[in-house]
Amino acid sequence: MTAHSSAPVIEVRNVRKTYGEKVAVDDVSFAMPPDAILGLLGPNGAGKTSLIRMITTITAPDSGTIYFSGAPLSGYHPTQIGYLPEERGLYKSMYVGEQLLYLGQLKGMSARDAEDRAREWLAKFELGGHWKKKVEELSKGMQQQVQFIATVLHDPKLLILDEPFSGLDPVNANRMRAEILRLHAQGTAVIFSTHRMEQVEELCEYIVLIDQGRNILQGKVREIRREFNEHRYRITYAGQLPPAVGQHHHLLNPTVSTVDIKLQPGEDSNDLLRSLLNLGVQIQGFQELLPSLNEIFIKRVTRLDQSTPEEALMATPSSAHANR
Amino acid sequence: MSNLWLVIRREYLTRVRRRSFILATLLTPIGLALFVVIANAVFSYENDDVKRIAVIDDGNLFNGALPDENGLYFRFVDQPLDELREHPEEDRDFSGILVVPEVVNPRNRNFRVQLFSDETLSIDAQSRIKRRVEDALREYKIEALEIDQNTLASLDTDVDISVRSLTATAEGESDDRSMAAAIGAGIGTVMGFLMYISVFVYGMMVMRSVMEEKTNRIVEVVISSVRPFTLLLGKIIGVGALGLTQVLAWMIMIPGLLFLVGLFFGLDAEPSQMPNSPDIDPEEMQSMVAKLAGGLTDLNWWLILPCFILYFLGGYFMYAALFAAVGSAMGDDMGESQTLTIPITIPVILAFYIMMAAIQNPNSSLAVWSSIFPLFAPIVMPARLAFDPPLWQVAISLVVVFLFAALMVWMASRIYRIGILNYGKKSSLKDMGRWITAKY
Numbered sequence: 001m002t003a004h005s006s007a008p009v010i011e012v013r014n015v016r017k018t019y020g021e022k023v024a025v026d027d028v029s030f031a032m033p034p035d036a037i038l039g040l041l042g043p044n045g046a047g048k049t050s051l052i053r054m055i056t057t058i059t060a061p062d063s064g065t066i067y068f069s070g071a072p073l074s075g076y077h078p079t080q081i082g083y084l085p086e087e088r089g090l091y092k093s094m095y096v097g098e099q100l101l102y103l104g105q106l107k108g109m110s111a112r113d114a115e116d117r118a119r120e121w122l123a124k125f126e127l128g129g130h131w132k133k134k135v136e137e138l139s140k141g142m143q144q145q146v147q148f149i150a151t152v153l154h155d156p157k158l159l160i161l162d163e164p165f166s167g168l169d170p171v172n173a174n175r176m177r178a179e180i181l182r183l184h185a186q187g188t189a190v191i192f193s194t195h196r197m198e199q200v201e202e203l204c205e206y207i208v209l210i211d212q213g214r215n216i217l218q219g220k221v222r223e224i225r226r227e228f229n230e231h232r233y234r235i236t237y238a239g240q241l242p243p244a245v246g247q248h249h250h251l252l253n254p255t256v257s258t259v260d261i262k263l264q265p266g267e268d269s270n271d272l273l274r275s276l277l278n279l280g281v282q283i284q285g286f287q288e289l290l291p292s293l294n295e296i297f298i299k300r301v302t303r304l305d306q307s308t309p310e311e312a313l314m315a316t317p318s319s320a321h322a323n324r
Numbered sequence: 325m326s327n328l329w330l331v332i333r334r335e336y337l338t339r340v341r342r343r344s345f346i347l348a349t350l351l352t353p354i355g356l357a358l359f360v361v362i363a364n365a366v367f368s369y370e371n372d373d374v375k376r377i378a379v380i381d382d383g384n385l386f387n388g389a390l391p392d393e394n395g396l397y398f399r400f401v402d403q404p405l406d407e408l409r410e411h412p413e414e415d416r417d418f419s420g421i422l423v424v425p426e427v428v429n430p431r432n433r434n435f436r437v438q439l440f441s442d443e444t445l446s447i448d449a450q451s452r453i454k455r456r457v458e459d460a461l462r463e464y465k466i467e468a469l470e471i472d473q474n475t476l477a478s479l480d481t482d483v484d485i486s487v488r489s490l491t492a493t494a495e496g497e498s499d500d501r502s503m504a505a506a507i508g509a510g511i512g513t514v515m516g517f518l519m520y521i522s523v524f525v526y527g528m529m530v531m532r533s534v535m536e537e538k539t540n541r542i543v544e545v546v547i548s549s550v551r552p553f554t555l556l557l558g559k560i561i562g563v564g565a566l567g568l569t570q571v572l573a574w575m576i577m578i579p580g581l582l583f584l585v586g587l588f589f590g591l592d593a594e595p596s597q598m599p600n601s602p603d604i605d606p607e608e609m610q611s612m613v614a615k616l617a618g619g620l621t622d623l624n625w626w627l628i629l630p631c632f633i634l635y636f637l638g639g640y641f642m643y644a645a646l647f648a649a650v651g652s653a654m655g656d657d658m659g660e661s662q663t664l665t666i667p668i669t670i671p672v673i674l675a676f677y678i679m680m681a682a683i684q685n686p687n688s689s690l691a692v693w694s695s696i697f698p699l700f701a702p703i704v705m706p707a708r709l710a711f712d713p714p715l716w717q718v719a720i721s722l723v724v725v726f727l728f729a730a731l732m733v734w735m736a737s738r739i740y741r742i743g744i745l746n747y748g749k750k751s752s753l754k755d756m757g758r759w760i761t762a763k764y
Contacts, residue, residue, distance in 0.1 A: 020762070056548040058745075062763070075551075083548040087747055089541030094338055105330050106549040150545065 007070030039204030082156035236285030335562025508710030534651030639702025652743030698728030
């Protein structure tokens with residue numbers, strides 16, 4: 001079915017989607033990079049879910065095209081996609097096994113295939129004995145695992161996970177993260193949508209940042225962070241910081257043993273280091289600070305939309321953290 | 325397997341094995357049978373409160389013949405009243421004394437008998453005694469006034485209106501249409517009522533099914549594999565099959581159970597068991613049964629049954645689709661459903677009342693027009709079928725019903741595809757109207 005084996009699994013070209021007056025997705029284009037987990041980022045209401053619903057063929061774009069492995073999306077492609085929506089759930093009064101069979105068959109599997117695979121997956125998650133249990137009898141964590149199994153049961157070529165870790169306890173979150181990485185290593189393309197930046201940095205090598213329906217930033221995580229480099233350095237020192245340092249440099253986030261300094265125009269890291277030594281600072285550590293995705297995110301989002309910085313902040317509860 | 329079939333199968337199987345469904349299917353006929361048994365037991369309740377009545381028949385009105393019945397035992401005594409009353413309480417072998425005086429003037433329209441008793445006599449027992457005396461007096465007066473029994477009998481005339489079809493007689497058919505009208509009304513009511521109930525019960529079931537998927541948040545997972553239209557159609561067909569299963573089970577179980585009940589409890593509807601019921605001439609009864617059977621076979625079942633099934637399907641699809649649309653627009657709070665379901669329940673209830681009126685006047689313009697109006701037709705027209713409506717009316721009505729049902733399913737699917745993804749708040753009718761034309 002693949003038109004070109006080299007074509008990206010998903011390519012979105014100039015896609016636009018409106019709901020009445022509201023423009024949900026406005027001229028978004030991007031392509032899944034090969035061998036990378038794609039992070040689809042944006043504050044709540046940015047248009048992530050609208051975009052995902054078009055990729056999963058739940059809705060259709062007003063204009064623009066989405067290509068799956070080089071071919072425009074068609075009714076066949078849902079069987080190739082595993083979708084874990086943000087708003088998700090299961091039939092409460094259906095048996096676990098029966099439910100997986102049903103959802104697997106809807107994805108085009110034969111009943112026998114679906115059953116074999118479902119049993120394998122349940123065994124892997126230590127849920128083998130729950131085939132004949134109703135979903136409502138399972139614990140919340142178990143239900144989430146069953147939900148995940150339902151998403152990957154049919155060996156999708158593309159896995160779309162919308163806020164997959166929301167509401168998960170740490171044990172389940174780790175288990176799911178491990179499974180996502182394992183599937184990815186086996187060649188499954190993964191789109192990971194979230195507003196939680198620390199998760200993106202853990203999982204994704206490539207991001208697409210969406211705000212107000214527009215694709216405002218995309219690229220490799222490392223390159224983006226470099227691009228947004230503000231030339232800040234963190235100095236770890238012993239004893240007291242000589243007061244003269246403050247007169248020569250712009251000090252940020254001072255603590256008892258560290259201080260961040262932003263380079264002045266024309267200055268490089270060696271100049272800064274030399275100046276500090278001359279001022280008598282007892283340096284124990286010297287480290288370049290790259291902006292976290294969270295900082296970039298807030299910066300880009302607030303710059304484009306001055307009216308809602310709080311909203312963007314609220315959408316990113318994680319605190320800024322330094323380059324590791 | 326096609327996705328439509330998978331959806332139908334899931335909808336059907338998960339419901340058919342549900343405990344509440346099995347209980348409702350089994351208990352309804354059992355409850356009905358139980359009701360019949362109890363009702364019958366109440367009516368044919370043998371009075372175990374035995375009353376022995378001593379009768380002093382001074383005028384020999386009864387000719388010494390007063391048969392016992394149902395807890396009432398009569399004994400004629402020659403002793404005068406005073407002597408009987410002086411009997412010590414211990415060795416009295418009667419609980420009351422009936423004193424029937426001599427008839428002085430047969431033309432007198434009042435007659436007083438006396439009943440002495442220390443116990444209160446039930447109204448039923450009193451009225452039975454009264455009736456006995458009245459019957460005996462009547463016999464006595466006929467004789468005393470020398471009235472010919474036959475002359476008297478000929479005063480009562482049984483007037484029977486024989487309604488005949490204008491066209492049918494021309495064709496040489498001799499059908500008694502008065503019975504047909506009664507049968508038509510009976511069958512029409514049953515059919516209209518069945519439609520009314522099933523539209524509500526199974527339509528609501530479809531609505532709940534839609535709401536369940538929406539509040540469980542499974543729907544987005546499902547429609548990433550199945551088109552919303554397929555899901556909706558599968559739901560309607562699956563629940564419809566369930567409804568058909570239940571109705572069929574009842575159609576087999578109810579007559580079967582009633583037959584069994586009749587066998588075990590001997591409910592052969594003997595009129596004598598019914599107190600105060602006028603005696604029905606067994607011959608008349610037999611001719612009634614024959615007429616009824618004749619009337620039933622005379623009905624055009626080849627038209628009625630297929631049409632009934634067609635209307636059932638059309639009506640069910642139409643209303644189930646509407647209920648599904650409403651279900652998809654509902655918020656997470658199930659209690660809010662009222663305001664949105666009312667616009668659907670009103671036409672159903674109106675149709676039910678029109679159906680009742682249509683049975684009285686099956687060819688009135690109200691009946692004719694409402695059997696062409698699509699929202700009423702599935703309930704009104706089945707009720708008219710037994711009255712031989714003109715075929716062109718049936719044809720037009722069926723075409724309208726099916727076109728409208730298709731339109732409703734299409735419209736519902738337009739609302740549904742947007743409604744199911746609109747989490748949180750309940751949507752308004754205005755929103756739903758907008759969704760019909762919105763692109764998605």
